[in-house]
Amino acid sequence: MLKDINIGQYIPGDSPVHRMDPRVKIILTIIYVVLLFVINNFYGYAISSVFIILPVVLSKISIRYLFKGLRPILIIILITVLFNLFLTEGEVVYRIGSFSITKEGIRMAAFMALRLIFLITGTTLLTLTTSPIDLTDGIERLLNPFKRIGVPAHELAMMMTIALRFIPTLLEETEKIMKAQMARGADFESGNFINRAKNMVPLLVPLFISAFRRADDLAMAMEARCYRGGENRTRMKQLKMSAVDYAAFAFTALLSAGVVYTRFFFH
Amino acid sequence: MGNGRVSSETLNIKKLSNVRTLTKVAVLGSFSFVIMLIEFPLPLFAAFLRLDFSDVPALIGAFAMGPWAGVAVELIKNILHAVFKNETALIGETANFLTGSIMVFTAGWFYSRKKTFKIAVMGMAAGVVLMAVLMSFANYYIFIPLYQKLLHIPLDAIVQMGTAANKAIIDLKTLVVYSIVPFNLLKGVVVSLITIMLYKRVSPILHS
Numbered sequence: 001m002l003k004d005i006n007i008g009q010y011i012p013g014d015s016p017v018h019r020m021d022p023r024v025k026i027i028l029t030i031i032y033v034v035l036l037f038v039i040n041n042f043y044g045y046a047i048s049s050v051f052i053i054l055p056v057v058l059s060k061i062s063i064r065y066l067f068k069g070l071r072p073i074l075i076i077i078l079i080t081v082l083f084n085l086f087l088t089e090g091e092v093v094y095r096i097g098s099f100s101i102t103k104e105g106i107r108m109a110a111f112m113a114l115r116l117i118f119l120i121t122g123t124t125l126l127t128l129t130t131s132p133i134d135l136t137d138g139i140e141r142l143l144n145p146f147k148r149i150g151v152p153a154h155e156l157a158m159m160m161t162i163a164l165r166f167i168p169t170l171l172e173e174t175e176k177i178m179k180a181q182m183a184r185g186a187d188f189e190s191g192n193f194i195n196r197a198k199n200m201v202p203l204l205v206p207l208f209i210s211a212f213r214r215a216d217d218l219a220m221a222m223e224a225r226c227y228r229g230g231e232n233r234t235r236m237k238q239l240k241m242s243a244v245d246y247a248a249f250a251f252t253a254l255l256s257a258g259v260v261y262t263r264f265f266f267h
Numbered sequence: 268m269g270n271g272r273v274s275s276e277t278l279n280i281k282k283l284s285n286v287r288t289l290t291k292v293a294v295l296g297s298f299s300f301v302i303m304l305i306e307f308p309l310p311l312f313a314a315f316l317r318l319d320f321s322d323v324p325a326l327i328g329a330f331a332m333g334p335w336a337g338v339a340v341e342l343i344k345n346i347l348h349a350v351f352k353n354e355t356a357l358i359g360e361t362a363n364f365l366t367g368s369i370m371v372f373t374a375g376w377f378y379s380r381k382k383t384f385k386i387a388v389m390g391m392a393a394g395v396v397l398m399a400v401l402m403s404f405a406n407y408y409i410f411i412p413l414y415q416k417l418l419h420i421p422l423d424a425i426v427q428m429g430t431a432a433n434k435a436i437i438d439l440k441t442l443v444v445y446s447i448v449p450f451n452l453l454k455g456v457v458v459s460l461i462t463i464m465l466y467k468r469v470s471p472i473l474h475s
Binding site: 076079080083084108111112115116127132135139155156158159160161162163164165166167170171174194197198200201204205207208209211212214215216218219222223227229 | 285286287289290291292293294295296297298300301304320323324327339342343346347350351417418419457460461464465468469
């Protein structure tokens with residue numbers, strides 16, 4: 001069950017995109033996603049494709065990985081395309097039985113498929129070129145201004161870092177305990193729903209116990225090293241904006257202006 | 268040992284418990300995310316409703332460390348899910364976070380008033396009902412229209428998808444009533460049952 005789960009998309013590298021400040025990458029990704037919803041015609045997509053192709057080329061990441069990111073949403077894309085293709089009203093182009101494909105339907109289907117592909121490609125690029133730890137770091141820094149209204153930015157980032165570190169450990173442990181219980185005759189993959197839920201108990205109890213033990217050990221280790229929260233903490237890796245980051249901002253501003261222009265002046 | 272200075276500075280009990288809570292919530296969040304990966308869709312329901320047991324660690328966390336700890340576990344789980352498996356541009360994660368948090372917070376709040384088994388069961392029941400009610404509103408007014416906006420699927424099409432599974436579904440309201448409400452109820456009940464079965468066996472280590 002857990003074998004085909006592929007955790008972590010990050011591909012290490014030394015490209016300008018990898019070296020960018022995670023804060024900048026997160027902000028630019030958000031701007032990019034918002035822009036995708038501003039777009040209302042295909043000219044806009046032409047501009048946003050520049051937006052995505054340039055970092056992909058610069059990052060030297062194989063296109064294969066980007067396609068891999070698209071695979072989980074293939075079904076959603078398919079459903080979207082089919083619904084829009086057959087259920088949009090307009091000038092009929094082709095008829096299959098009681099269904100009809102309209103000109104508007106084809107346009108809408110292509111439009112929505114492109115939106116989804118652009119959306120997922122952009123966010124995938126962020127996770128492909130930024131390690132989860134850098135992402136967490138970036139999120140913490142971006143949340144810093146909200147500390148004043150009570151957002152526990154540092155604690156949240158610390159918990160995220162710990163959680164990230166424990167994913168592989170817990171995955172391995174889950175698999176190990178599953179196998180151990182299966183060797184004793186436990187069955188996780190058949191039976192009706194209630195039975196399946198019941199069968200989870202012998203798996204979850206040892207997992208919980210070991211998870212808590214690990215948490216306690218970690219707390220003790222942190223205490224022993226005098227961990228005392230985020231205040232006055234110094235960092236080995238300082239986040240610093242470089243020329244690439246400023247260039248990326250300028251580039252984004254230019255493309256945003258282009259996209260907004262296509263929305264209002266092309267039809 | 269000169270206990271005056273040592274105990275006031277390095278053995279700060281409150282801080283110690285904070286770090287303990289921090290690591291426990293973090294590990295539970297990670298655990299919850301791992302469980303979330305073992306999800307399976309139910310044949311009777313629409314494809315976008317998936318069942319998983321990932322709320323169990325959040326519930327246990329809420330019982331052991333208070334309602335906000337449970338919410339934090341849900342938050343970590345969903346951020347991890349967003350970082351590793353972005354599939355619906357955060358809409359799915361937000362919905363999941365709200366669903367889980369409402370249930371977990373209610374149950375944890377009840378239990379924090381009075382720590383008995385009966386109150387725990389009552390809290391979970393209240394949490395499940397509240398969650399089903401609030402989430403049907405949230406789905407009707409926010410999430411379904413949002414999906415519609417994102418994917419441009421006409422709402423009739425989602426309703427038709429529901430009709431294929433259940434004849435009584437004729438419009439969006441009945442879709443919510445016949446598919447999302449029972450799904451959330453079932454999910455809540457199953458998660459609560461597992462938590463009940465687990466709690467007594469896990470609780471010694473929570474309080475140690």
